[in-house]
Amino acid sequence: MNKFHVSVRLIACLSLLVLNAVIAFAQNTANQCPDQLSGLKSSIWKIIEIPVCWETISPNTATERQWVRQATVDTWEKNSSVRFIGWGGCQSNSRGIRIGIGDIHPHTKGLGNQLDGTTKGMELNFTFAIWSPSCSQPSRREYCIKNIAVHEFGHALGFSHEQNRADAPDWCQKEKAGTNGDVYITPYDLNSVMNYCNPKWGGDGNLSELDIKGLQAWYGKPKMPLNRFDGRWRGNLTYSDPGCVADNIEVSISGSKVTGAMSTPDGRRVAVQASLDQAGQLKGFQLRLSPKDLITLRGGLTEGSLTSTDCGCGSYSFRRSE
Ligand SMILES: [Zn+2]
Numbered sequence: 233m234n235k236f237h238v239s240v241r242l243i244a245c246l247s248l249l250v251l252n253a254v255i256a257f258a259q260n261t262a263n264q265c266p267d268q269l270s271g272l273k274s275s276i277w278k279i280i281e282i283p284v285c286w287e288t289i290s291p292n293t294a295t296e297r298q299w300v301r302q303a304t305v306d307t308w309e310k311n312s313s314v315r316f317i318g319w320g321g322c323q324s325n326s327r328g329i330r331i332g333i334g335d336i337h338p339h340t341k342g343l344g345n346q347l348d349g350t351t352k353g354m355e356l357n358f359t360f361a362i363w364s365p366s367c368s369q370p371s372r373r374e375y376c377i378k379n380i381a382v383h384e385f386g387h388a389l390g391f392s393h394e395q396n397r398a399d400a401p402d403w404c405q406k407e408k409a410g411t412n413g414d415v416y417i418t419p420y421d422l423n424s425v426m427n428y429c430n431p432k433w434g435g436d437g438n439l440s441e442l443d444i445k446g447l448q449a450w451y452g453k454p455k456m457p458l459n460r461f462d463g464r465w466r467g468n469l470t471y472s473d474p475g476c477v478a479d480n481i482e483v484s485i486s487g488s489k490v491t492g493a494m495s496t497p498d499g500r501r502v503a504v505q506a507s508l509d510q511a512g513q514l515k516g517f518q519l520r521l522s523p524k525d526l527i528t529l530r531g532g533l534t535e536g537s538l539t540s541t542d543c544g545c546g547s548y549s550f551r552r553s554e
Contacts, residue, residue: 286322
């Protein structure tokens, strides 16, 4: 009995030694590899299409919400396979990144998939009356909102503050804040959008070369962006002229080719042929309903603005019909 106890203790002791050795080795490796953006590896999303929703949706914030979305498209999406999808209002059980809006210091509650389904997992500021009032100037608001969005979505992808790294210069480490990463994906990067010490605030919202390297290490290089739109889509067209009813249109997309037809209220079918460019923007999308009635769509596939010679301006949106 006694002997058994001893051997259990001995094994436990040996295991602890081995474990300590592993930890020491891991720490050593980290210390010895300053040459290796930093992130929290366990927080990498296992999905490449990450749902995003807004806790509150008001028509008053449509422009600002679009700025945020565009900022993510122009940076994290453009340079990797990751896609932020949805962008509607949150339901009580919505997963993914749930964005609250308030006049607060913008932040995320954790990194990467720690935000999955968390109420107000990300909070953004659109007004800047209290926090960072200089951003409330009309000339600065779009810049501030986009710039901050790029940084916060960096957290949402699992990237921590670059100034938190042990290999950041001492003067910069004084700015430490938030959750630490546990791996260094690239060398320390002064120009990272995740570095408070960046001489350009938030890198002016542009990913640095090393940001892109780190991003691609975790989320892959951009795939041919057009293929992701392949399939059948249903569009809804609404007009500013209250005398004009909304129209529906079905299109089929294959690569850059967009073909489809709209059924008019008087029972005709008006065909359309257009294209999608590399950035997912519709090109040449025109519906000629009559010699004097032409509808032109401008924007991305999922939504944009339209002009109609008969019904004024308006907007459209497309959703997958499968
Ligand atoms: Zn931050």
